Amino acid sequence: MSNATLTTPPILAADERVGQKSTMSKLLGRPEIGALVGAIGLFAFFALVAPTFLQPSSFATVLYGSSTIGIMAVGVSLLMIGGEFDLSTGVAVISSALAASLFSWFFSFNVWVGVFLALGVSLLIGLINGIILIKTKLPSFIVTLATFLMLAGLNLALTRLIGGSVSSPKISAMDGFDSARAVFASSVNVAGVDVKITVFFWIAMVLVASWILLRTKVGNWIFAVGGDANAARAVGVPVAATKIGLFMGVGFCGWILGMHNLFAFDAVQSGEGVGNEFLYIIAAVIGGCLLTGGYGSAVGGAIGAFIFGMANKGIVYAEWNPDWFKFFLGLMLLIATVVNLVVKRRAELK
């Protein structure tokens, strides 16, 4: 009894090695922290140089611009955490919109038929990308570059073949157009400001993706296949299914954005979309997703897209020459990548 005090186990919470990790350093360990600091800095900067930037209506415009990148960045971020790339996303969005438009128009169906056909097309593009990647074991850069070129060609060729023009026929008079527009391209009045519905899609998708990534088995597998696919396979993770699923997730995001493009403008230019794939990748990278996989977050991709939206519209509100936009984008990409590199090194080293 006398030595009872001696055998009392030490208080676990007071482990001196844990205590040294402050809230600050914990925060700095998050993948999206660099992007968050950048976003706050950029916001403050534009708020100073362009007072109109702070008006609610301008802010709604910035959010809309961000959402059109952000919706895709959700899927692309997850794919990048899973260790793969997709260069076909930009044109795949247009393929989806064209599929819905041309199919409904050619057969004079209700546009909703086309909308669901387009969903099938988008998922199929993801499935094909994924299966080719798994079967050939080629880098995703090459596989999706090939899909990118093929889709770009198909968009132009099929649109001319079926619709007889470089843009899809107008479908605004067709059955179901108004209801589809209400779902994919309407505005919601929030405290006197019209906010585009895509902003809400974007936020919902980021929340769902974060949930999947951090709180489900599949999320664990995504990190694992991106971090070390061989190790993941050795402990029984379905690597092929996870990667194919990620490509199909990107397809789903492309469908949402494609439908928005179609019903917002009621016709789609078949040559559009080329180059947009880089914007989605840039948003994911700025948001802290490692190019090599295994690290990142859905929220990071969203912040990356928001930075993009702010820089894009902020330059207009500041009444500068938009030529500067690309310079900004490149600079932010460079800084973000360097920050990511430092984070990864610190995570790997003891």
Added chain:
Amino acid sequence: MNAEKTRKDHISNATLLQGETDPLTDRPVHLLQLDGIGKHYGNIIALRDVTMAVDNGRVTCVLGDNGAGKSTLIKIIAGLHQHDEGTLTVMGEERKFSSPRDALDAGIATVYQDLAVVPLMPIWRNFFLGSELTTGFGPFKRLDVEKMKEITKNELADMGIDLRDVEQPIGQLSGGERQCVAIARAVYFGAKVLILDEPTAALGVKQSGVVLRYILQARDRGLGVIFITHNPHHAYPVGDRFLLLKRGKSIGYHHKKDITLDELTGQMAGGAELAELAHELEAMGGHTDILAEVEKETASIGGESKAK
């Protein structure tokens, strides 16, 4: 002090069998037994006539130089390759594993040199990777994060690993600690036989000591351990049985009570090679007293193997 005593009793080498016998033949049953196992790839014989046994709470060491057939042997036990000759029995039942999954289902887990961990992921996520615990139903089915963290912490504590934080990326752990997480994972997921493929090969002296201690921990938890190594100094302190391989053949299979560390080292190096080394040293003008000792040892090993 009491714990120390029971541990001593536990590793007593008076008998290596667990007292289990086959009810029909009345012969002792081992947890895992290889009898005259052989393997050839085309006309190349990789392994020939290997006999060894693994029991609960015992460590069987497989020693051999590079190319001795150690990896072929573990690949057969782990289900990556199939043996062509001999029998492999698990708990008295003859088996031939068709895949690693098959071996795993029979309770044989392998910790490979590369460990199968994802460096950037937290320790607890690595621990449960591929076998995650979930809670809730349908679309709300989610990871049971708290429970997994707790189990990880407890399991590692049971192995004697004092962890700072199970949230930290596993890449931040030292090589020895990572090895231990992999061992603890295999133990937790129901392994009965644990195969450790050269766990100390890439580690320094201190880290190797740490891993050896965890091997003993695994043994004391009742697992049969197969410890592959080329270092007799690592094998001798923890092993109960020693299988020596050379060029795909067994050149000795000993219980600890029958062999000393010097004899083990001597056999691994090979008597003939030692004699050759002695001549070489002599020609170069080495110390005569050391040479005499080496020659004596060579003679004793030679005599012993003749006696067998």
